[in-house]
Amino acid sequence: MQSQQPFNIIILGTGGQGQITLLQILAKAAMTAGLDIKTSELHGLSQRGGSVEVHIKFGKEVHSPLIKQGGADLVIAQEIQEALKGCYFSSKEKTNFIINDLLIPIPGEKNIGKEYILQTIKNFSKETILIPAQDICQQKLGTSVTAGVFLIAFASYKKLIPLEPEIIKKALKQVLPQKYLKINLDTLNLVREEVDTNLP
């Protein structure tokens, strides 16, 4: 990394989508790259199917574990409505959004329309990429559990994160239990193929 300022990522989703695992993968990858890191996560009540927001920052020297308002370089949303929560941390000048095209309804609430979401985020982002990660993983790998890893691998291949795919691969091996490793490495390969062919 060239810049003195840390690289700031917000990961959003709902409880149970594995945000903390994604955070650990990115943090390990940054550590392998020899960078300083700070992350912030929440446990307990907030995990019971509620909204989950984790912060990860890496660079030469990182102070605050929280990303400031308008300070995110990248927002990764595992659910499309939750992506809206990234706007607080984003700005048109620097922030890219990668959004999983998946809607998890909120009991008793009306779904927020995709049009509205994308239109709103446009005002807070440099580039917004919507990917049906859930569907692609389900179709090509027979399971959607690795949709989150798909998103971070995508960010890496598209150079939207200053961490090479090889480093992400190493981090997967460090963080994931043996029994889940293969499917995640397959996901990484799948992203490489898709980026070359089908994806935006």
Add this chain to the structure above:
Amino acid sequence: MESDLLKTKNQKSLLLGNEAIIRGALESGVQFVSTYPGTPASEIGNIFYRIAQKQGVYFEFSTNEKVAMEAAAGASFSGLRSLVAMKNFGLNVASDFLYPLLYTGVPKGMVIVVADDPSCWSSAQSEDNSRWHDLKAKIPTLEPSTPQECKDFVKIAFELSEKFKTPVMIRETTRVAHQSAPVILGNIPKKSKKEALFVKNPDMYSTMAPRVFKMKKELLDKIKNIEKIVEKSPLNFVKNQNSKSKKIGAIASGVSYLYLLEALENLNIKIPILKLGFFYPLPEKKIKNFIKNLDQVLIIEELEPFLEKEIERLAKDVNPKLKINGKNLLPEIGELKPEYIILALSKILKVKPDFDYQNHLKKVQEINLPKRNPQLCPGCPYHIVFSTIKKLSSKNTVIGGEIGCYMLATYPPYEIQDYLYCMGSDISIAHGIKKATKNKQKVIAFIGDSSFFHAGIPALVNTVYNNSNPLIIILNNSTTAMTGHQPYPGDVGINIENVVRACGVKNVKTLDQTNIKEFEDTVKDFLEKDEVSVIIATKPCIFVNKK
């Protein structure tokens, strides 16, 4: 991760603040650890539960925080280094014991870890600030900012504890406890083979008048001696002493210090900073020295203006004209964020912020954000309980809850919770309502299994002793679910129905609530009883068998 936590000396590991506290305790040769689960302190217990045996450490989940602290003190009295961990509310529960414990002191290192939760991310009940216990209990307290400091401060805390024969507290907040960063590891020593022994010394341990007044004098003297150490402690230091700005400074501690560094970096400005790691007793001379030549100071702290009040007091002596900024620019409600410090500093320093925060915020506030409340898990056995009670209770029926997954009865689709306080409270409140309303209203009180053992039993005895008739539903899901499925006293066969009967309750029924007819009939029947009645709903948490 545990493998990172247990790596060998001199390696660098990515650890959460709470994991770093565990590592610090292991590097200090801790021998006895106790806790009651409570987020944001939970991981300390969860991880010790898994690793303690292999590490040669005694570990227990105690029935509540007061019991946990007393047990840890007993271990220290017997010559073992002990650590007890809890969340802020737990310290309130334990405080009845904490205050006299400071009078007597401890012969062997004892560290109390307390985790506060500004913004109530994992808390109901209140936005509690444990700093006030420092003053009242006179407990030496360290406040780490980073995981590295979490580890290092625990080691320092054990040393201080033994040097001054006093328990020492580590106060962290959510953003320290659940912050991860690289930590350089130290050595985990071999376990001491020395046998523990309680050496009798009633003069030390019996807090009876008139001895208690001498104890208080000894405590005050001890704090005076610690004050001397604090003045020289490297945990309190001045940063940017030689910056160009000499008239405006800032004082911070814990995670607020990190936000301050972030803010200054974003504003591309340097001002002198006094960082307080050793938080109680405060280094008064060092503070006076820091503020005496300033025109303005910014005190950066979450929740109440604890430090601000202390600095106002100290400024009277050395710099009465000092403009003290704190809660005039920063909120007293909710946690701080880096941008709050940026805005406060830009006001004081009269510089333009690095970003148009206000305009940006205005635009963000116009967004229709998803409102996703925490939910009971699909298949949770509480669903049936709440839907049945909602169906069977009249508009006039009062329904009380307390701390556990069942507090989610507050949210849609149930919305049946009429009050919520601390553990054990809803049975006693139900009793009070019953007595006050002379039985005109029916009252149903929910309590979890772990909460029942924590603080419910004395309240239940009170309903029998003072004769009132609420219906109490004990939700026995066979675990401490909300905080991460920790074990509970039921695991060793303590039968809740036997306990309830032994308290003198006659109307008791243990049932599986998925047998809806039996559950409904029992609720209807018990609501008409003249004496207290208890239903124990035994369907386990869906995660119990997956453990």
